[in-house]
Amino acid sequence: MALWLLDSQRLGQTKSVKRIAGRMLKQPALEGVVEAQSRLGRLLCHDCDSQRDRRIGFELLRQAARAGDRQAQLELGQLYCQPQHRELAKARHWLEQAAAQGSTEASRILQHLPPKR
Known part of the structure; x- marks a missing residue:
């Protein structure tokens, strides 16, 4: 409900x-x-x-x-990209997890993140 x-x-x-x-x-x-x-x-x-x-x-x-919830992985990745939570390594990790499950939104965001160091 x-x-x-x-x-x-x-x-x-x-x-x-x-x-x-x-x-x-x-x-x-x-x-x-x-x-x-x-x-x-x-x-x-x-x-x-x-x-x-x-x-x-x-x-x-x-x-x-x-x-393994794809939507939660995407959401966490997005949150870790925000200035108040900015941790790009964690953002990348969760976005990669979501993208591996077929999230096109996560793939799109990953393309705009700075490259790994």
């Missing part, structure tokens, strides 16, 4: 629906459900004002990425 809410074009963009979906994803994410970790992690990283929530979201994304 939470994924359906978030994927709904009309409903998925409202703050109240995102909050409800986040609450619904919390327990499965804590139990190790990779898709729940990935979706809740993305939600917390992008839609929360709290630094604490963003840290939790970042950790959930790491867990999902380690478990």
Whole structure:
């Protein structure tokens, strides 16, 4: 139900629906459900004002990425490219993982990263 809410074009963009979906994803994410970790992690990283929530979201994304979730790998790679998290070696690692699973977006971003040293 939470994924359906978030994927709904009309409903998925409202703050109240995102909050409800986040609450619904919390327990499965804590139990190790990779898709729940990935979706809740993305939600917390992008839609929360709290630094604490963003840290939790970042950790959930790491867990999902380690478990092989392509979207979480892409998201982590993008986050590590941002100035506040800038770690290009980690960005490259996660983007390469996502690209290996067929993410064209990850491949595109990799082309714009500076070469490895």
